[in-house]
Amino acid sequence: xxxxxxxxxxxxxxxxxxxxxxxxxxxxxxxxxxxxxxxxxxxxxxxxxxxxxxxxxxxxxxxxxxxxxxxxxxxxxxxxxxxxxxxxxxxxxxx
Amino acid sequence: xxxxxxxxxxxxxxxxxxxxxxxxxxxxxxxxxxxxxxxxxxxxxxxxxxxxxxxxxxxxxxxxxxxxxxxxxxxxxxxxxxxxxxxxxxxxxxxxxxxxxxxxxxxxxxxxxxxxxxxxxxxxxxxxxxxxxxxxxxxxxxxxxxxxxxxxxxxxxxxxxxxxxxxxxxxxxxxxxxxxxxxxxxxxxxxxxxxxxxxxxxxxxxxxxxxxxxxxxxxxxxxxxxxxxxxxxxxxxxxxxxxxxxxxxxxxxxxxxxxxxxxxxxxxxxxxxxxxxxxxxxxxxxxxxxxxxxxxxxxxxxxxxxxxxxxxxxxxxxxxxxxxxxxxxxxxxxxxxxxxxxxxxxxxxxxxxxxxxxxxxxxxxxxxxxxxxxxxxxxxxxxxxxxxxxxxxxxxxxxxxxxxxxxxxxxxxxxxxxxxxxxxxxxxxxxxxxxxxxxxxxxxxxxxxxxxxxxxxxxxxxxxxxxxxxxxxxxxxxxxxxxxxxxxxxxxxxx
Numbered sequence: 001x002x003x004x005x006x007x008x009x010x011x012x013x014x015x016x017x018x019x020x021x022x023x024x025x026x027x028x029x030x031x032x033x034x035x036x037x038x039x040x041x042x043x044x045x046x047x048x049x050x051x052x053x054x055x056x057x058x059x060x061x062x063x064x065x066x067x068x069x070x071x072x073x074x075x076x077x078x079x080x081x082x083x084x085x086x087x088x089x090x091x092x093x094x095x
Numbered sequence: 096x097x098x099x100x101x102x103x104x105x106x107x108x109x110x111x112x113x114x115x116x117x118x119x120x121x122x123x124x125x126x127x128x129x130x131x132x133x134x135x136x137x138x139x140x141x142x143x144x145x146x147x148x149x150x151x152x153x154x155x156x157x158x159x160x161x162x163x164x165x166x167x168x169x170x171x172x173x174x175x176x177x178x179x180x181x182x183x184x185x186x187x188x189x190x191x192x193x194x195x196x197x198x199x200x201x202x203x204x205x206x207x208x209x210x211x212x213x214x215x216x217x218x219x220x221x222x223x224x225x226x227x228x229x230x231x232x233x234x235x236x237x238x239x240x241x242x243x244x245x246x247x248x249x250x251x252x253x254x255x256x257x258x259x260x261x262x263x264x265x266x267x268x269x270x271x272x273x274x275x276x277x278x279x280x281x282x283x284x285x286x287x288x289x290x291x292x293x294x295x296x297x298x299x300x301x302x303x304x305x306x307x308x309x310x311x312x313x314x315x316x317x318x319x320x321x322x323x324x325x326x327x328x329x330x331x332x333x334x335x336x337x338x339x340x341x342x343x344x345x346x347x348x349x350x351x352x353x354x355x356x357x358x359x360x361x362x363x364x365x366x367x368x369x370x371x372x373x374x375x376x377x378x379x380x381x382x383x384x385x386x387x388x389x390x391x392x393x394x395x396x397x398x399x400x401x402x403x404x405x406x407x408x409x410x411x412x413x414x415x416x417x418x419x420x421x422x423x424x425x426x427x428x429x430x431x432x433x434x435x436x437x438x439x440x441x442x443x444x445x446x447x448x449x450x451x452x453x454x455x456x457x458x459x460x461x462x463x464x465x466x467x468x469x470x471x472x473x474x475x476x477x478x479x480x481x482x483x484x485x486x487x488x489x490x491x492x493x494x495x496x497x498x499x500x501x502x503x504x505x506x507x508x509x510x511x512x513x514x515x516x517x518x519x520x521x522x523x524x525x526x527x528x529x530x531x532x533x534x535x536x537x538x539x540x541x542x543x544x545x546x547x548x549x550x551x552x553x554x555x556x557x558x559x560x561x562x563x564x565x566x567x568x569x570x571x572x573x574x575x576x577x578x579x580x581x582x583x584x585x586x587x588x589x590x
Contacts, residue, residue, distance in 0.1 A: 001584065003465075015417060015464040016424075017457050018445035027461070030521060034462055037522045039405045041478050044485065052481030055308060055538030056295045056563075060337050073198040079428035088426050091440050 003031045099124035101264045104168050104321040105348075108485045111157055118150040118157070118167030119266070122211050125169045128265045129213060134590040137260040139174060139232040140182045140215040144582045146571035151212040156209055164348075165328045166209025171260045171269035172476050175213045175222055176202050176312075177301040181212075181339040185303040186220040186230040186253075189451025190429040199301025200333045201270065201312045213266050217256025220453045221420065222277055222305045225527035227255025229455040237285055238263035238586035245589070248553070249509045251281030257315045258285040262586060268316040268325055272580040273304060275408055276311045276531030279543035282315055283556030286545040286584060288577070289315040290322045290570070293563045294538035295340040298333035306415035307338075309408075319544065319574045323347035326566065338469075342564065350567035355575045356390030361498040363512025366530060368507065375504045375555065378547045382502055382557040384411075385546075385579035386572070392471065396498060397490040404533040405525060410466050410479035411536070415570035416456075423451060437501050487537040489560065494562050500572045503530050505543040505556035530558060540566045542573045546580035554584065 003011075009029040012019040019027060077083040082090075099121045102110070104327045110116045129138050153167035177195035184190040202212070219227050224393070226249040227235040235255035237248040239262070250259040252502030254271035258281035259268050271278040274293035282289030290313045297312040304310060314325035325405065328347070332341040362383055367376075378543040383393050410575060425431035433448035452460065466475035493501070507529055516524050533540035542557040557576065561569030 002241035004463075007166070007465075008259045008461075011461045014468060015461045016421075016437075016444040016448055017452065018442075018449035019457075027117050027458075030458060030463065030466065033520045033522055034409060034458075035465075037561065038406045038410055038466075038475065040478075041403055041410070041475075041482055043481050044281060044400065044478075046478060046485070049481040052483040052487065053480075054338075055483075056293075056338065056340065058295070058340060061334070061341065063334065065542070067540055069268075072196075074471050079193050081425060081429070081431035082101075085509075090426055091434060091443050093436060093440050 003028050016052065100128040102267060103322050105318070106166055107267055108164060108324070108347045112162055115501060118153040118211060119147065119395065121167065122146050122150040122169045122213070125266050126211050129305050131366050132263055132265050132590050135236045135238060135259045135262070135263055137217055137235050137256040137265060138171065138214040139217045139256065139527045140211055142181055142214045143496070145181070146211050147215050149206070152323070152412055153209045153375065154209060160420050163208040164324050165205055167211065168215050169211040169267040170205065171216045172202060172212050173254055173270050173272060174218050175272050175303045176270060177303065178202055178212065178215065182215060183303070184213070184231065185222070186218040186232060187451065188231045188430060188453070189423045189448070189523055193428050195301070197301060199398050199464060200331065201302065201329050204328055204331055210470060216269055218262055219253035219255065221303065221416070221458050222253040222272055222274055223455050223459055224252040225280060226513070227252040227523055228513060229453050230444055231242065231453065233261045236431035236513065239285060239553055240589065241553060247513045249284065249513050251284035251510060253277040253314060254281045258282060258287060261285070261287045261315050261317060263590070268310060268321055268491060271315040272310060272312045273535065274305050274412060275535050276528040278313045278315060279531045279541055279558055280506050280527055282344060282449050282543040284510040284546065284554065286554030286582065287315055288319055288322050288542065288568070289313060290326060290542040291534065291540060292326060292330065293312060293540045294564050295338050296566070298331060298339040299337040300333055300335040304419040306412040307419060308368040308415060309412060319570055320348060320351060320576045321544070323351055323486055323570045343518055347567050347570050350570060350571050351574045353575050353578055354367050355386065358391040358499040358572060359394050359497050360386050360391045361394050361396035361493055361501040363396050363398045363401065363501060363503060365398050366503045368529065372508060375507065378555050378557060379504050380501070382576060385576060386502065389575045389579055394498060396493045398493065398500070398533070400485045400489050402484065404486055404536055405529055406537060407479040407486065408532045409525060410455055411483060413459040414467050414476050415462030415463070417460045417467060420456070420460050424446060429515040455540055483536050484535055490537045490539060501560040503558045503560065505558040509549045509551070509553035509555055520579070535559055540569050542569055542578070544573050544577050545582040546576065546586055547582065
């Protein structure tokens with residue numbers, strides 16, 4: 001599997017990271033180096049092996065389905081780059 | 096007492112309880128050492144006011160006879176831990192200005208026990224790196240040098256600031272985190288001790304997430320005893336982290352008898368890599384001899400899937416990172432890019448993340464995005480998770496066969512120079528974690544203990560890997576190794 005510039009651009013888009021066109025060849029080349037390394041996994045016989053879901057076999061704890069937190073609007077917004085009138089503000093989303 | 100900053104946790108604790116020193120004295124000694132060590136770039140956010148306030152409170156507490164183990168002991172805190180009201184950036188530009196409104200469970204546990212925070216420590220961005228060269232704060236520098244050569248060396252990564260600070264006696268101990276070796280590799284590079292506990296021992300709540308199924312916090316200290324003391328305080332069951340285990344935390348220090356007679360120590364043949372430096376090979380053999388002399392039985396073992404641990408890691412960790420780091424979108428906290436006329440929300444995301452994330456983080460997020468994308472999920476991500484199952488089974492098999500602990504080198508070499516790996520491809524840097532990453536994939540406890548110096552006078556460490564939830568026994572074996580190795584070297588002060 002080899003990644004070309006178009007695939008690199010597509011991955012950057014999916015990851016929501018702006019990559020300038022002139023940086024794509026180097027990025028594709030790095031991807032190929034890393035994926036070449038990962039390809040070794042194809043040597044392993046994984047027939048019938050379950051993919052690991054949790055490294056500890058413990059059952060997850062359950063708790064009552066109740067509200068445990070809230071009324072912290074100021075704290076929630078305190079680190080926002082742009083907060084207005086009690087909301088996070090973002091550029092226009094809907095035309 | 097002079098040079099109070101050079102004390103370890105156990106010595107300082109005992110001196111505090113006897114009334115020979117005060118926490119304010121200890122804290123001032125560390126603050127002075129930190130002020131004089133700007134060249135190491137270990138502390139990136141200093142909190143002297145908080146430290147002195149906590150120290151005074153600790154002294155008052157000790158005076159009333161209420162002195163938990165960590166009471167009054169000054170620590171450095173890795174920048175990955177959220178600390179309430181104190182900058183917590185995970186070494187990243189995208190979290191510039193972020194001051195959490197809450198405290199991580201691990202730091203809260205330490206503060207509840209009376210510990211003192213001196214400040215936040217440098218690290219690789221989002222803990223992605225093995226040399227502390229991906230930090231937005233610039234490189235942390237090791238206090239160690241190759242003889243009289245003044246070339247700057249890496250303290251390792253990602254907990255590079257922690258390693259540098261503890262090794263240079265800027266603090267008594269520090270917190271670290273370990274996703275693929277980020278406590279054990281820097282500990283080995285700087286001649287200190289670092290333990291990553293079993294996955295689930297320490298709460299991950301408030302620790303900025305890198306790869307959630309692998310991340311664990313742990314202490315970085317000047318001795319195995321100190322690691323036992325600090326780890327006990329860091330561990331707890333936490334309802335805020337569903338993967339934290341509800342299991343009693345033993346008194347680890349009380350388990351340090353040094354008696355390892357009859358213990359079976361496995362030497363995994365797959366860790367004898369092609370091209371392993373003779374010095375590392377000798378260090379490893381010497382370590383086995385020391386444990387044998389202490390009464391342990393040395394057994395050759397096989398962990399057949401070892402070779403596939405790093406490739407599996409470099410699927411799983413980036414996949415989880417791409418998901419975890421999706422939250423940095425310029426909306427809720429941290430950096431937001433300046434937008435051009437007409438830019439919409441997609442441009443805001445893309446520009447914010449391009450400006451805020453460094454190169455290595457961008458690369459890993461995109462690799463993770465790729466291995467999770469439609470059409471490749473089975474070929475990469477699911478296959479890696481199956482290989483992870485096999486790697487864990489390798490360990491289960493040897494432990495079921497009666498092995499108590501496994502001895503390996505901690506790193507494939509001594510510390511390298513800052514900048515020396517700049518031109519290497521990313522995989523070369525990843526090889527630093529070849530001996531440590533298996534432990535994260537299997538969720539096991541692992542400890543790095545300094546046991547020797549290389550020909551250039553740089554520290555080298557050995558790793559012991561233990562059974563899950565058996566940190567006490569692992570620490571005791573490490574204590575026996577530490578006692579036998581008698582490592583006392585310290586870096587000469589140049590900074």
